[in-house]
Amino acid sequence: DGQIVKWDPDQIRKIQEHPCYSEKASHTFGRAHLPVAPKCNIQCNYCVRKFDCVNESRPGVTSEVLNPQQALEKVREIINQYHFIKVIGIAGPGDPLDNEETFETFRLIHEAYPHLILCVSTNGLLLPDKIDLLEKYGVTNITVTMNAIDPDIAAKIYQYIDYKGRRYYSSHEMGEILVSRQLEGIKMAVAKKMLIKVNTVYIPGINDHHIPDIAKKISEMGVFIHNIIPLIAQAKFAHIAPPTIEEKLAMQEKCKPYVRQMSHCQRCRSDAIGCLGKDINSFMGKR
Numbered sequence: 001d002g003q004i005v006k007w008d009p010d011q012i013r014k015i016q017e018h019p020c021y022s023e024k025a026s027h028t029f030g031r032a033h034l035p036v037a038p039k040c041n042i043q044c045n046y047c048v049r050k051f052d053c054v055n056e057s058r059p060g061v062t063s064e065v066l067n068p069q070q071a072l073e074k075v076r077e078i079i080n081q082y083h084f085i086k087v088i089g090i091a092g093p094g095d096p097l098d099n100e101e102t103f104e105t106f107r108l109i110h111e112a113y114p115h116l117i118l119c120v121s122t123n124g125l126l127l128p129d130k131i132d133l134l135e136k137y138g139v140t141n142i143t144v145t146m147n148a149i150d151p152d153i154a155a156k157i158y159q160y161i162d163y164k165g166r167r168y169y170s171s172h173e174m175g176e177i178l179v180s181r182q183l184e185g186i187k188m189a190v191a192k193k194m195l196i197k198v199n200t201v202y203i204p205g206i207n208d209h210h211i212p213d214i215a216k217k218i219s220e221m222g223v224f225i226h227n228i229i230p231l232i233a234q235a236k237f238a239h240i241a242p243p244t245i246e247e248k249l250a251m252q253e254k255c256k257p258y259v260r261q262m263s264h265c266q267r268c269r270s271d272a273i274g275c276l277g278k279d280i281n282s283f284m285g286k287r
């Protein structure tokens with residue numbers, strides 16, 4: 001990948017050994033998601049809470065939540081058995097940054113296995129507040145789900161956010177807080193040389209015309225890769241027809257001039273273990 005040259009050697013390792021940042025790596029290296037984070041501080045209109053966070057996963061299944069100690073033991077088991085697992089991520093089932101257990105889990109793993117690449121995915125609301133902790137525990141790869149950079153479009157996508165002790169319902173103000181926190185968090189993470197992936201849920205009629213604006217903005221900010229995810233029509237958005245594969249490809253084409261597009265996302269569960277699309281836990285009959 002010719003675009004990789006602008007990254008330093010440590011960042012390049014974290015790209016080349018991370019199956020979501022490099023399609024090539026996705027055939028060789030694996031990741032394990034630890035489901036330690038049940039709570040969420042926002043309500044997306046496409047989310048049914050009884051499933052894993054839709055930002056990263058397909059609905060229909062719920063991960064059993066582990067505590068940090070259990071998560072550490074799980075990591076020990078996994079890496080002793082499967083040497084190709086290089087990345088340990090926390091992706092839910094709710095928003096990882098809204099759960100103290102996320103940080104305790106990263107602390108334990110980073111102490112025990114400093115060579116592992118740690119990654120987290122989040123709606124971004126708490127990213128500026130938690131960025132120093134993430135850095136302290138060695139988290140280097142961050143996924144932020146950004147469905148809008150325009151607060152008024154954000155207002156159509158989220159029912160509410162809980163921020164600093166207050167609940168903000170769908171409004172310009174709510175959108176403004178969420179978008180500004182997301183952008184600020186991304187800026188801080190890029191300044192710390194973290195590698196950022198942005199997920200955008202493609203919601204026809206709501207944010208489709210706006211997705212190239214998001215791509216342009218995140219490209220200017222130094223985001224590494226953009227992952228456009230077709231809507232799963234459920235909850236308040238149950239009536240919206242998801243984009244077709246052709247529409248998704250066309251959108252990726254529109255955004256490609258700005259930022260590298262991820263084409264191999266598998267929408268993994270928050271407890272997925274293995275190479276993308278070939279999870280070990282699914283082989284073990286745990287689904």
Ligand code: SF4
Nearest residue numbers: 040043044047053054
């Ligand atoms: Fe659901 Fe994830 Fe949105 Fe929270 S951030 S409401 S868990 S989809």
Ligand code: SF4
Nearest residue numbers: 020056265266267268
């Ligand atoms: Fe990677 Fe997509 Fe799976 Fe997240 S959901 S771990 S980005 S393949």
